[in-house]
Amino acid sequence: MITSDLHMHSTHSLDGNNTIAEMCEQALNLGLTQIAITDHVEWLPNGTHQRPDFERYFAEIEMCRSRFTPRGLTLLSGLELGNPHEHRTEVDALLASYDFDVVVGSMHWLAGQNIHYTRCFDGHDPYDVYARYFGEIEQIATTVDCEIIAHFDRIFWPGTTRFGPPEVARIEAPVRRAMRAIAEHGRILELNTRFLTHTPGWNDALLTVLCWYREEGGQFVAADSDAHRTAELGRNLAVAEQLITAAGCTPYRRQVAPVSA
Ligand SMILES: [Zn+2]
Numbered sequence: 001m002i003t004s005d006l007h008m009h010s011t012h013s014l015d016g017n018n019t020i021a022e023m024c025e026q027a028l029n030l031g032l033t034q035i036a037i038t039d040h041v042e043w044l045p046n047g048t049h050q051r052p053d054f055e056r057y058f059a060e061i062e063m064c065r066s067r068f069t070p071r072g073l074t075l076l077s078g079l080e081l082g083n084p085h086e087h088r089t090e091v092d093a094l095l096a097s098y099d100f101d102v103v104v105g106s107m108h109w110l111a112g113q114n115i116h117y118t119r120c121f122d123g124h125d126p127y128d129v130y131a132r133y134f135g136e137i138e139q140i141a142t143t144v145d146c147e148i149i150a151h152f153d154r155i156f157w158p159g160t161t162r163f164g165p166p167e168v169a170r171i172e173a174p175v176r177r178a179m180r181a182i183a184e185h186g187r188i189l190e191l192n193t194r195f196l197t198h199t200p201g202w203n204d205a206l207l208t209v210l211c212w213y214r215e216e217g218g219q220f221v222a223a224d225s226d227a228h229r230t231a232e233l234g235r236n237l238a239v240a241e242q243l244i245t246a247a248g249c250t251p252y253r254r255q256v257a258p259v260s261a
């Protein structure tokens, strides 16, 4: 059973709905024993920057550690960096300023378009967009000091809505290059559990990509909820475990707990 979740959001993210303490409480209710609170750090194409007030964030983390560690929960600090490969200087400065346990690297913007929306495909062959997306994932894995590469299938969410489930064989080369970069640089591939029971789904594509990751040298896969509210914690973990083991991979869990102050 998977009992680790290293990607979720609290009220320190603009789109988060619950406090760190509420996420901890729900994690314990679900039998999770290791979680990371990875709030958003974003550089938007319009030039604005979003990030938590990390002084307040770490104060809350420490408070929750003293409250929840005795109850059996390992609480890790962290952050989710959006398009960090395009903001290397700022990212390096931020990572040098604070001692984050878990650094998550994510693609959220492609050619200035928010990839949450189907209009990021406007005027393009979807397979060109997919290939470009995985090229950017390869860049994050190669150039940014992050532990986890988040939601590698993020582009399939709007893509499937608009065009149906992806035929990943058509983008095998760029996907394999991204998987190889993740493995070679010692990063962990995340299987985001959010849409594993979505209809129409793309779990066949996920399994294929996980098998390529394994073939390219990868082993560990983090099953992460990316929860933005307590109700989203722990979702689809059984499906995730099935996919990860079917590909010959191993669910990821941090082996070394941080030394808390
Ligand atoms: Zn994300």
Ligand SMILES: [Zn+2]
Binding pocket: 007, 008, 009, 080, 226
């Ligand atoms: Zn997230």
